[in-house]
Amino acid sequence: LAKTTQPISMDSYEGQEVNITxxxxxxxxxDYITWYQQFPSQGPRFIIQGYKTKVTNEVASLFIPADxxxxxxxxxxxxxxxxxxxxxxxxxxxxxxYKLIFGSGTRLLVRP
Amino acid sequence: NAGVTQTPKFRVLKTGQSMTLLCAQDMNxxxxxxxxxxxxxxxxxxxxxxxxxxxxxxxxxxxxxVSRLKKxxxxxxxxxxxxxxxxxxxxxxxxxxxxxGIRNTGELFFGEGxxxxxx
Numbered sequence: 001l002a003k004t005t006q007p008i009s010m011d012s013y014e015g016q017e018v019n020i021t022x023x024x025x026x027x028x029x030x031d032y033i034t035w036y037q038q039f040p041s042q043g044p045r046f047i048i049q050g051y052k053t054k055v056t057n058e059v060a061s062l063f064i065p066a067d068x069x070x071x072x073x074x075x076x077x078x079x080x081x082x083x084x085x086x087x088x089x090x091x092x093x094x095x096x097x098y099k100l101i102f103g104s105g106t107r108l109l110v111r112p
Numbered sequence: 113n114a115g116v117t118q119t120p121k122f123r124v125l126k127t128g129q130s131m132t133l134l135c136a137q138d139m140n141x142x143x144x145x146x147x148x149x150x151x152x153x154x155x156x157x158x159x160x161x162x163x164x165x166x167x168x169x170x171x172x173x174x175x176x177x178v179s180r181l182k183k184x185x186x187x188x189x190x191x192x193x194x195x196x197x198x199x200x201x202x203x204x205x206x207x208x209x210x211x212x213g214i215r216n217t218g219e220l221f222f223g224e225g226x227x228x229x230x231x
Contacts, residue, residue: 043222043225044155100204101157102147102156
């Protein structure tokens with residue numbers, strides 16, 4: 001599985017756009033990039049997944065450059081309720097050997 | 113549709129006692145996982161299963177055993193609990209590989225967690 005590197009923490013204010021970058025230099029051809037969000041005392045939940053270029057859903061956007069060695073999760077106009085830990089995972093979800101190992105994640109604090 | 117259900121949600125053990133955590137999913141998922149999360153830390157994979165009757169070790173398997181006798185259940189056992197096993201335990205499940213749908217992202221579905229304290 002490709003190793004991922006994320007910032008440990010980030011601070012923001014309500015209404016701002018937040019971009020969290022994940023580095024994955026040894027990403028494999030079949031690997032996808034998946035982001036999860038975890039609120040305190042809850043299990044993580046799936047936010048978004050992409051393979052290349054840009055993916056957007058009702059929660060976030062995911063930007064992946066052509067070399068796929070990094071990716072950026074973009075949260076538009078964050079609110080206090082977006083305070084959470086965000087995890088970047090890289091791997092092939094359809095692969096039976098996909099162990100789904102989480103890194104330390106990025107702790108986002110949104111201030112009023 | 114309950115999703116992923118963990119039992120019990122809270123438990124206090126004394127050092128050396130044994131216990132079993134039960135994870136049940138009603139989504140007919142092939143893969144199931146057990147993670148532990150220590151305060152302020154990320155999730156660490158303990159054991160996982162890619163199908164009924166199969167199990168495999170994750171990052172931190174020592175001190176734990178698992179069983180997957182039925183597809184919908186994944187049990188995590190502690191034979192002799194130690195204070196270092198005080199943690200929140202999360203179970204998760206997901207669909208298998210190809211054939212589960214074109215748009216299968218392999219999304220993990222998590223339970224609410226089981227908080228275990230070993231004194």
